[in-house]
Amino acid sequence: MNRTTDITALVRPNIMKLKPYSSARDEFDQSEREMVFLDANENPFENGVNRYPDPQQRSLKTELASIKGTESSHILLGNGSDEVLDLIFRVFCEPGKDNIISLPPTYGMYSVLAATNDIENREVLLTGDFQPDVNKILNAVDEQTKIVFLCSPNNPTGNSFSEEAVTALLNGFKGMVVIDEAYIDFSENESWLNRLEDYPNLIVTQTLSKAYGVAGIRIGVCYASSLVIELLNKIKPPYNVNKLSQERALKRLLNREEVEKEVQLILGEKQKLYKALENVSFVRELFRSDANFILARVDDATRRYDQLIAAGVVVRNRTSQPLCENTLRFTVGTSEENERLLEALKKLEQ
Numbered sequence: 001m002n003r004t005t006d007i008t009a010l011v012r013p014n015i016m017k018l019k020p021y022s023s024a025r026d027e028f029d030q031s032e033r034e035m036v037f038l039d040a041n042e043n044p045f046e047n048g049v050n051r052y053p054d055p056q057q058r059s060l061k062t063e064l065a066s067i068k069g070t071e072s073s074h075i076l077l078g079n080g081s082d083e084v085l086d087l088i089f090r091v092f093c094e095p096g097k098d099n100i101i102s103l104p105p106t107y108g109m110y111s112v113l114a115a116t117n118d119i120e121n122r123e124v125l126l127t128g129d130f131q132p133d134v135n136k137i138l139n140a141v142d143e144q145t146k147i148v149f150l151c152s153p154n155n156p157t158g159n160s161f162s163e164e165a166v167t168a169l170l171n172g173f174k175g176m177v178v179i180d181e182a183y184i185d186f187s188e189n190e191s192w193l194n195r196l197e198d199y200p201n202l203i204v205t206q207t208l209s210k211a212y213g214v215a216g217i218r219i220g221v222c223y224a225s226s227l228v229i230e231l232l233n234k235i236k237p238p239y240n241v242n243k244l245s246q247e248r249a250l251k252r253l254l255n256r257e258e259v260e261k262e263v264q265l266i267l268g269e270k271q272k273l274y275k276a277l278e279n280v281s282f283v284r285e286l287f288r289s290d291a292n293f294i295l296a297r298v299d300d301a302t303r304r305y306d307q308l309i310a311a312g313v314v315v316r317n318r319t320s321q322p323l324c325e326n327t328l329r330f331t332v333g334t335s336e337e338n339e340r341l342l343e344a345l346k347k348l349e350q
Contacts, residue, residue: 007200007227010146010175012094015234023238025055053243056233060246063253064221068193073226076233079240081182081207081220086113087232088203088222092146092176093119100147101140103132105156105321107180110149125322130157130287132165138172147176152192153183156318156329158289160189170199178203183291185211185263193223200225210292211263212252217245266292270332276342277330281349284326293331301326304348311344 008016024040043050061072078084093100099120102110106126114121122140127133137148148169152161170177179192181204193204204223209215219241222232252259270292277283277296282304285297298304301319305328308315316329330341 007176007225007231010092010201011231012091015091015231018234020234021238023052023055025052026238049243051243052239053241053246055238055240057241057246060219060241060250060253063250067253067256068191068223070193070196070223071226074196074223074229076222076224076229076236077241078220078222078236080209080218081180081205082109082113083236083240084205084220084222084232085109085178085180086117087236088147088176088178089113089117089119090235091228091231093117095119098144098146099142100149101137101145102149103137103151105130105154105318105324106149106151107155107182126154126157128323130154130159130323132161132169134165134168134172137169141173141175145173145175147178148173149178149180151180151182153181153187153189153290155182155291156293156295156316156321156324156327158183158287158291158293158295160187160290166192170195170202174201176201176203178205180205182207182210186267186292187290189290196223196225200227203228208249208252212249212259213262214249214252217248219245219249266332269335269338270294273330273332273338273342276338277345280345293329295324295327295329297325297327299326301328304328307348308341308344311347313341313344315341 028039037051040052042052057077060077061075064075065072076084078087095118099122100114101122101124103126104123111121124133124137124140132150150161150166153159154161166179179202181191184191184206191204192202196202196204202224206221208219208221270289273294274286277286277294282299283296284299287295289295295318301317305315305317318324318327318329332338
């Protein structure tokens, strides 16, 4: 267990010294009482959204903490996972000086955020079976390496990283390890959220965009030690999650039975899609997926992508990604949508 990591030594000095902005709703929140609010320069005429939202999203965090078996003090919410990831960069990485490590093929925003924050992105390719190459990763580390990003289940490959590889990185790397679990709700594997107490250098990010089906309201979630959450809260915008998004997200969290029903339907459809794709003549290889999509290697990905577009079906062409030559990524849709995809694929075989 990596209990020796000194988190404060990894933080940018200016962030350690920074005094966070305190909004009116940070200084006073006593929603259970009937109060006259004359503190935030709001329009006083009630229309449902004339007041600022809770800057700490307390109701939403309380429900999430209950679902995930953690404490609200270990949760930070963002305007989508991309804001959460950007905050992590800005807390730990000094522009023009520090570096991070990402493992292509992987989620493209790690490299975009690194470039945006003037941080070197050291790319270490996954192995041929899409697993982290632990030795190469650790060999790429120097004193300025602050973060290793692991996407598991991985996008676009769909597979989960082995427990042995992740554990080796958590123990062997003295910086922060961010495990992006956007697709964890579709996986049979246990979330690394349950290991936060073992590894102070562990950050787990999740989202409500996938299994919870509310991508349009942009809610990203970060789980980490209370110290890391406190640091992230220092620099997050005061009202980064709007009131309507908080309300809609809470409604979805309280309807867990419906969410679980949809997840099971998606998993069932994924198995049907696997079997059908196995019988498509130009599909060369199907990769195991713990997510809500399937990566398939085909004869000519760009040609097949264009043909599917012409047939009215949009998939993702991943052939430009490392190790993903001639691959298409198929998101699992409804039964009707999947049937339309398969009908289009059959016509391409004729």
